[in-house]
Amino acid sequence: MVLSAAMGARARASDVCVRDARYRHVVLRPLLTVGYGNRELDEVLALLCAHAVRYLIDVRSTPYSRFNPAFSRDHLATALERAGVHYVFMGDTLGGRPDDKACYDEAGHVDYLACRDHPAFKGGFERLRSAFEQDAGAAIFCSELRPENCHRTKLIAEAMAEMGVPVAHIDANGSLTSHSAVMERLHDAQISLLGGPSEATRSRRAIAAF
Numbered sequence: 117m118v119l120s121a122a123m124g125a126r127a128r129a130s131d132v133c134v135r136d137a138r139y140r141h142v143v144l145r146p147l148l149t150v151g152y153g154n155r156e157l158d159e160v161l162a163l164l165c166a167h168a169v170r171y172l173i174d175v176r177s178t179p180y181s182r183f184n185p186a187f188s189r190d191h192l193a194t195a196l197e198r199a200g201v202h203y204v205f206m207g208d209t210l211g212g213r214p215d216d217k218a219c220y221d222e223a224g225h226v227d228y229l230a231c232r233d234h235p236a237f238k239g240g241f242e243r244l245r246s247a248f249e250q251d252a253g254a255a256i257f258c259s260e261l262r263p264e265n266c267h268r269t270k271l272i273a274e275a276m277a278e279m280g281v282p283v284a285h286i287d288a289n290g291s292l293t294s295h296s297a298v299m300e301r302l303h304d305a306q307i308s309l310l311g312g313p314s315e316a317t318r319s320r321r322a323i324a325a326f
Contacts, residue, residue: 146282147248149268153261153288157186161199163286170253171202173244175268177211181259209240212258212267213323224322228271241275248281261288264302270316274299 148167152160179189193203212226219231231237247254260266263285273283273295283295302316
């Protein structure tokens with residue numbers, strides 16, 4: 117049954133373009149993303165309920181938080197279960213800190229284009245796309261509050277959008293923002309860097325030392 121919250125979510129994300137012919141004639145809710153940032157756990161649970169999320173896909177490479185232990189894997193999974201949301205960990209395949217050095221540039225930044233070609237990412241990507249095609253009500257989950265600051269947008273959502281999967285982000289204010297609008301914000305910020313390396317294709321900071 118399609119809940120009213122999901123209907124509202126689809127309406128607010130209606131400007132997301134569906135390019136793949138498989139999805140043009142089927143009305144599916146968009147794949148969502150959300151980050152916790154400085155939110156409390158109850159606030160995140162309320163957002164998931166409001167947007168009819170049934171599966172939370174955790175894409176943190178390390179699913180623990182020293183500063184906010186409520187979002188550590190075991191505690192989060194238990195709280196989600198009580199709220200009727202299934203917890204799925206996929207940080208081992210879709211995480212922002214891959215184990216393979218081939219996914220990093222010489223400065224230690226994650227190279228998102230290289231990640232896309234990695235077998236582990238491709239496997240995780242297909243699982244995630246399958247969840248969308250089954251209209252599972254899935255949301256990608258990570259720690260960054262603002263979607264443009266997170267690999268869930270620049271790596272995962274961007275790859276999904278290029279395949280024609282509609283993506284919408286639960287923004288910092290709790291509303292839905294289309295993927296294209298978030299990418300515009302990211303590119304506007306990049307222009308202010310006066311021609312520096314593109315944040316859309318790599319991590320914001322070096323996270324590996326070679």
